[in-house]
Amino acid sequence: METSLDRRGFLKTFAIGSAAAMVAGAGLAGCAPQQKGSANATTVSGAGLPEKWDEECEVLVIGSGYAGLAAAYEASKAGADTMVVEKMPTTGGNSAIADGDFAVCMSSAQKAKGIEDSVDKYVADMMAAGLGLNDEEKCRVLAEKSNETWEWTQSDLGVEWDTDEEGNINVIPYGGHNTVRTIHPKIGHGSAMTVPLTEKLNEMGVPMKTGRMVTKFFRDETGRMVGVQVNEKAKGNDPTTGNPLYIKAKKGVVLASGGFGKDVTWRSQHDPRLGETVDCTNQDGATAEALAAAMKAGALTVHLDWIQLGPWCSPDETGYGKGPSYIDANVAYGMSIDPQTGQRIVSELADRRVYSDAIVANGVPLIQVVDEQNIPKWNYDANLQPAIDAGITKKFDTIEDVIAAYDLPAEEFMAQFNRYNGYVEARNDEEFGKMIPEDAKPLGEGPYYITRIWPKVHHTMGGVKTNMDAQVLDADLNPIPGFYAAGEATGGVHGACRLGSCATADCLVNGRLAGQMAASNEVTA
Structure with missing residues (x-):
């Protein structure tokens, strides 16, 4: 997989919705979770940096689902000293409990069964589900990279996929897809990928530190992202609890903290219908603390009002x-x-x-x-x-x-x-x-x-806006140096509605890219 992707005219495709997105991002920063924590407001441009860093690494990855684990794998593989922080007691996030279904375009599994597919068909299905609000070029990258990424799960991770009685890999129909292209892991859930990725990171010596909630991002006097505050052993999802530790990231920070479907306060601010009476499929860690902190650090957000229910x-x-x-x-x-x-x-x-x-x-x-x-x-x-x-x-x-x-x-x-x-x-x-x-x-x-x-709340389409190199953008549409994001923590890829089984492609393709890009940076002092 290339370490950089062509931007394909990203700024032109993004410009249409940027004004509305900036208004949404600015307004929501002021009505973030109705909890204590206003004292956690991040200072940009260097003032207020920690007096000392408790820990250091080159690439810091926030979150341990598909996107975070894939980012850490690629960053470490590229030679960067990498660390993963996860606020829950165990790794895996929503990815570990998901079905693990993977929408793969023009795969060998399709070809063996005579199923015709194309990048254009994949993109058209994503755009139709997303009501045309998607970043089309990112959809195209997912389609183009889906097969090589699926092959990577087998060659590098040893993931086994479900087969029929003749031993051929099954391809199953999926809602919203007009071509049969989804492949199901043999063990039936996302741990088929999170477990081998975790094992690979252990072999590579990448520390994965659980019980650490990210509550603040730090940028230096040049505007570069240089580290975070984590609250160790926070109670529940309360960012005002726990013991603060400061971690310096000398090459880059990757935000892969997932969505906020379990955060009733946040989701009901964006869609008042989704209050406490509406159930949710997510694990308890799917809340908004890291996203709120990224917004306070200047990250632009898009599509936060689009929240998907699983029917x-x-x-x-x-x-x-x-x-x-x-x-x-x-x-x-x-x-x-x-x-x-x-x-x-x-x-x-x-x-x-x-x-x-x-x-x-x-x-x-x-x-x-x-x-x-x-x-x-x-x-x-x-x-x-x-x-x-x-x-x-x-x-x-x-x-x-x-x-x-x-x-x-x-x-x-x-x-x-x-x-x-x-x-x-x-x-x-x-x-x-x-x-x-x-x-x-x-x-x-x-x-x-x-x-x-x-239906129950299942996926939040909104998050931080990234460019084609997985860099987080600010309100001026400029990349924040040293700051990357992937997976459900980002917005814009899926538009109004994520097409089922495309999240696996999104998280793995963009997670790998974010890790590679972060690792390619020069080390800061």
Whole structure:
């Protein structure tokens, strides 16, 4: 992978939205989390630097999910003395509990199954989901780099990906994608990548220090980012607690702290609908302290109001739970209906924004109806029984049992059931235009597996704005020297709605780039 990417006219593509973004960034800095901590305001231009640094490294990486671990790997591989800080007690972040699904363009797995794809198709799908608010050139880089990055997970990390009975790597349909391009890790979750990356960093001697919350960034008299304050052993997500330590980064700082989906105060400031009554799939560390500190240090932010709900969650469990991994794998193969009417209301393969908005507007959870023959084998083996054991998925022998259990309007439901089966047979959904996979079968005689679905907060599209070299920009659209960012901590890549399974590409491609770029800097005094 190159250590630098061509900017491809970045300033021209960014200029359209810059004015609104600067207003948003400036306003939100003043209404950051309603907690104590105003004393943590960062002083730019050198005044207020620590009297002494407690620790030093060349590249400091904040966060230990996909993006942070990939950045640390590349920085260390390039010869930089690298350190990772993580505020939670364990590493991995949201990445470790994610599905780990990876949207890969023109992969060997696609070619083996005769699936045609292109960079343009990948970009078009991302832009459609993002309502055209995406940074198109960054989408293009993700598409161009997705295959080599996926190959890197195998060659460098030893990640194993799910295969079919013939030993060929499976490629699965995914909501919002008009081409089948998503690849699923064999063990079924993101630790397939976070664990080997962590092991590699251990082998390379990269310290990963947990229980350290970043609360302040320091820039010297030239404006260069030179270090951070971490609060060690902070209580919960409170930046006013813990013991302050000062870490100097002599080449660069990489912000990879993730999103703020678990931060009710922050997310409800940006979308008042998303208060305490709305559940979230994220781990407890997905809060805004590092992002707020970066803003106080002069970082420009974009798209903070765009917060994604995951439409494949169950209201019958809290948090991420067992539902998403199971439910999401079935959306291409079953139908979801309103139990009040017995009717479908949306394409089950719509992108996350469209699907979630339809469910919320409907007012009650939908029920996903799938029969045993249509559950993908890997999903049946790995996720069905955990979903049943968690009480979110129920088994019924006949369709009449389903109707009785959920008090469905029988005539209307059966008419929908038969219409849907006709669409599957014809490979043409006349109601909602759902892409019907070639291996999908009409819903048969049972047994049936039923799961209630209701959206939860899943991903925050907004964050700091970066250029094509992963450098964080300030309000004048100038790069902040020595400051880089990648993953969900950044904004602009996904626009209004992240296309499912593209986050893995985003975090790994841009994480690797950020680490390489930080390591390429000269050492400061």
